[in-house]
Amino acid sequence: MRLKYFLLFIISLIALSISGCEDDEVEPKATDTETETETETKFTIPTYDDDYSDIASWSDRNKWNLANVHDPSVAYYDGYYYMYGTDASYGNVHEGHGHFQGKRSTDLVNWEWVGGPFYDPPSWVADSLNAIRSRMGLEAIPEEDINYGYWAPVVRRVNVGGQDILRMYYSIIIDNYIKSGKANTEANFDGSWTERAFIGMCESTDPAGAVWEDKGFVTTSSSDRGLDYSRDGLWDWNAYFYYNAIDPTYIVTPEGKHYLIHGSWHSGFALLELDATTGKPVNTLGEPYADSVSELTARYGKRIGTRSASSRWQASEAPEIIYKDGYYYLFMAYDALDVPYNTRVVRSENIDGPYYDITGRNFTNGEGDCYPIVTHPYKFNLSHGWVGISHCAIFKKEDTDEWFYMSQGRLPKDIPGIAVSNAIMMGHVRRIVWCPASKSEPDNLWPIALPERYAAVPDYGTITKDSLVGTWEHINLEYKYGQQNTASSLTLNADGTMSGALTGNWSYDSTKKQLTLGDVIVCVEREVDWEASPRRVTLVYAGTEKNLNATYWGKKK
Template identity: 25%
Template sequence: MRGPVKPPNYLSEVERALNDNPQEWSIYNAHDPSIFKDGDTYYVFSTDTKTSSTNCKIGAGAQIRKSSNLIDWEWVGHALEGVPKDAFEWTQAKGLWAPEVVKWNGTYFLYYCASQFGTNQSFIGVATSSSINGPWHDRGEVLKTSKKNKPNGIDPNLITDKNGTPYMIYGSFFGGIYAVKLDKTTGKLAEPNDEGICIAKRENETKEGAVEGPYMIYHPEYDYYYLFVSYDSLFSNYNVRVGRSKEITGPFLDYNGKDLSDDQYRPSDEIGTKLLAGYQFQDGDGWMAPGHNSILEDEGQYYICHHARIPDKKDLFCMQIRQMLWTETGWPLISPQRYAGEEIKKIDKSEMIGKWDTVKFIREKDGMNHSFIIEIYEDSKLNMLDKTYQWEKTGDITVHLSETETGETIELKFLEAWDWKNEQKTIVFTGMDSTGTCLIGKKLI
């Protein structure tokens, strides 16, 4: 079994983000990343944007990066030469947002969107190619929206349901998230002018009350469709949430049975199982506003790909890859550390004993989540936030906690990881309690 390996330091992180040469950016300046595997190579397509701290002129057309190992990322260039004519005429956009690639019947389809911040005068288009490396041929409009429409035609995500029917999941801010059928041959709407079905929304159509960046997967083991969305402002308090459904058009319910499309519930920030938000460990290791994710399933292992910002340099953002695990009842969990080549393998009970720097992602907590210390004892006791739990190792990487007075239970998954802050191997956990609240932690040395 392979453990984590020391990754590159990316020119001490910040220098790389500020470099005026895109060839040096690696994971930096990659916003709204969508991951796709073709053969043995991983590709990420992302929004045409960069930190305002660099004067680099990179053009437009959807950024592309590639990797052979999910760790080292190489700049490829742009998929298209600027904003396609029809998209520009409808939106006057200067760049493309949130591109995504899917392969159907031997043809690659590149979906892109164009808009301007704060408006739903938006356009989703599609280009095709016989190769992931292009050239891409623009096929024009899939869907466009205006002030007359309730949806917002941005953030396209493609999925095929269990019956082989393709859908586009899309939307942001205005009216929520929609699912609409596509024609797999053309890549366009199966029914002209069809907006689809609303599957998630919030009552507040502002950046503080946003729901956007949808990404849906189907997990065959649990027989659920999982809808991942990002809540709140991408500049400060972005966070990733999830609901699941037996049907691709919903209803998508969170851990507590609340419907992601229920915009009458107050407060709406209690809807959606919160998987990842801004956090900071006590050694300063942490990230702000993680969100707009995609999901990669690779030979049975799942990874989440998202962007995040540096807490003390809010203008700087980068792409991150993290391992995903699953609870016994089929809810996703996210590693607290970026992927560094580790595989899931048995963790001995003795390695779990000690002090752990821990973060809880409380649903109603806004912004950064700061850590606290818990201690796991050899006598099967665990102290956390003035409560004493009994803990039992129930699997190779699984621990169950129980608290007698309240009946609270917690399921934790342990895995090897690379501590990027301290540049050493470590052990981490990710888990969920019986209220659907997620926890992450890393062992203190």
């Protein structure tokens, strides 16, 4: 989908001023239930402002920390977590400074800018595009007239020939019309679709120095409609391309096989097996068009998931896959980028599916919307909250079994005093908790992101039942298109009853850190209250129930 990214490329700000965003070592303010030991421990709580418009200029990029993050992917290499994402920045200040710029961190809290893999579009993109156009009987598009977009890379550490490298798959879209080759503008509309996207690959053993070797073409957008690229009056609901070659995710299975999964908005997600050494498809792809779905998918990949089997324009994208404890977990983004963006997850025992959601709904067969909700637009009290929280990276902290969720978060529209506030893109890192699907299935665990962002809060010891007693901000994180879920007051009484947002009884298992709120089990952790002033340590929870069609998020006041 092209229109969903319009905010990334049209924003133009006249003046950008300078201010700092240093972190200070502070003593966390205790909640009224924290122990004396907790308040004695000091650590660094981030103090940078989520509104980074004052330091948005390119010359201030070393002050950005997690500012200007969009569609991130994270991999650990040589002592650092490296993150790369879509070309995007507030005020488009990144333009002219290379593509797929990144950041790196040792602690997942403090990040520094690093350069991306290349400045100019790789020459193979224009060559591949025009070679395909020639075989379709179309005129070549002069290279200087090609409109490129640089979207959504995925980066992984892999071992090739005994050496660890970073391998990146990246997306380059062509924003010209197929028929005429002209730029995608209303005035140039020629009755055809916009051109294809490409996925390429590059590798590095020196990401700190921004030294990458480009390996070229991997795959491209492909169609089951042969050479019939006309819209035929059907507008956007019956796209020409069956697979849209953007948003790659990459995995090495426990058996050592390599796979690429990609797809966005069109017919669903494609699975391609890759050669472990070259990183290229095992099978020959052939022409990126065919006269039937079966002929196309035999070459361009098996469809392993779709939001709706009957729709070619289904508002799901950005697959991200991990393997844990016998399951492949496939995360995905739902809906439009600016506000509604939210995250879902399904799983399978096999890389090629079938994938099921927490209710047993078959995502591979396109049986409808899937649950649980991993993130969704939300708002705690005393803050503007966040929207557009999806297109995530899922990764483990090195040498641990701690899993993390990272995506951009956008501020809501029209915040007073912030020009084009919804174009503020702050990177959000959250811990993942693995929560039971129901009381009767304590070992059927599903991943949910915590409501507050990660700040590396120390382990102060056991979270006790007594520390949970008191008032919380509770959010029923449910699917409301384009709306923020807001917080209500919830009181956990010392006698085991609840009042406010929820009623009934509550209980707590301190060994598992599982809080039962009526029929829903949530996982409790310590995190920083980012909405407090000053920020402080507090308790948070997240969890779901398989028939709830929602997620519980909470933060102790």
